[in-house]
Amino acid sequence: MRRGAKRKASQKEAENHKESSKAANSSKATRTRTTKRVKASEPQSEPQYLEDPRNLEDLWKAAFPVGTEWDQLDSVYQFKWDFSNLEQAFEEGGKLYDLGKNKVYLFGCTEPQLVSVNGENKVVCIPVVVAVVSPFPPSDKIGINSVQREAEEIIPMKQMKMDWIPYIPLENRDSQVDRLKSQIFILGCTQRRAALKHMKIDRLKKFEYCLPYFYQPFKEDELEQSTEVPIMFPGEPKPVYCEFDWELDELEEFTDKLIEEEELSADQKDAFKEFVKEKVREQKKNNREAREARRKAIEEMSEEAKAAFENMRFYKFYPVQTPDTPDVSNVKAPFINRYYGKAHEVL
Numbered sequence: 001m002r003r004g005a006k007r008k009a010s011q012k013e014a015e016n017h018k019e020s021s022k023a024a025n026s027s028k029a030t031r032t033r034t035t036k037r038v039k040a041s042e043p044q045s046e047p048q049y050l051e052d053p054r055n056l057e058d059l060w061k062a063a064f065p066v067g068t069e070w071d072q073l074d075s076v077y078q079f080k081w082d083f084s085n086l087e088q089a090f091e092e093g094g095k096l097y098d099l100g101k102n103k104v105y106l107f108g109c110t111e112p113q114l115v116s117v118n119g120e121n122k123v124v125c126i127p128v129v130v131a132v133v134s135p136f137p138p139s140d141k142i143g144i145n146s147v148q149r150e151a152e153e154i155i156p157m158k159q160m161k162m163d164w165i166p167y168i169p170l171e172n173r174d175s176q177v178d179r180l181k182s183q184i185f186i187l188g189c190t191q192r193r194a195a196l197k198h199m200k201i202d203r204l205k206k207f208e209y210c211l212p213y214f215y216q217p218f219k220e221d222e223l224e225q226s227t228e229v230p231i232m233f234p235g236e237p238k239p240v241y242c243e244f245d246w247e248l249d250e251l252e253e254f255t256d257k258l259i260e261e262e263e264l265s266a267d268q269k270d271a272f273k274e275f276v277k278e279k280v281r282e283q284k285k286n287n288r289e290a291r292e293a294r295r296k297a298i299e300e301m302s303e304e305a306k307a308a309f310e311n312m313r314f315y316k317f318y319p320v321q322t323p324d325t326p327d328v329s330n331v332k333a334p335f336i337n338r339y340y341g342k343a344h345e346v347l
Contacts, residue, residue: 056087060129063108064189069208076125081319085347105132107187107212115326126328130336131315135308137164143213144206161191214339217297229279233272240264246280316343
């Protein structure tokens, strides 16, 4: 072999050895990097499962708490109240299950009560839900009344931006057709809280004095039987607030006693007496008109409507006891308001 050929063969072997060494080193580095990546990986944490919302879970919140002061609304929701008893009432065997032609009309309210919170007695706004079982809405009106207002008002609820709204359970909210078939209606309010700061005080206070109205033609109203008249006499230097009963009180003695107690000045005695007489005449007239209106309503009512009023049922729901909420079991009461009277059952 020529020298040149031998030198070339020797160079080629050296290059092949160099390439083999480089490949080996590269493979080793790759194995090293792979090993490092495996060591750096952390064990995967166990997946977390969120509980699915219940079908009627937000039903009690959907019902507007009528008559609650606007600045107290947030405090109503400071606790995670549990109204699973209301939800269960719509399940098989519950009070509100399979009602035939009847529907369920729900409205909310709040009851300030002294209850124990973490060992301390505190006044808490307890949310309450009233369910009315009826084939038609119990009323389309709202009553507005308070000790500060001279006269009671009964107005269409739409004037206060309230109305009966179909409630759609969570699982059906993608379907618009179900709104037409709804068996549950809530008394809702569309008044925006952001607009309250531009509202006149009198209008603002009306919301706080609202009471869901109900007229039962087969039951004589308490006012029809009452002989008491609220008196708000614009006296000087201060107004006179009292109640006069035309059957139990004698006007002359009643007035002299107010003067003796320095609630009324002597020079306003005659004016006060005339004021009271006028209020008594107005109240008696109102009582007569109420009785006549009730009699006429019954005469003009269909037999089907009569049966509906006689079979109408009221259920009052309080939140159930949980470790996170105050115990309200000792403050439950059947009374709803002066229009509805008492619930047939408290749950």
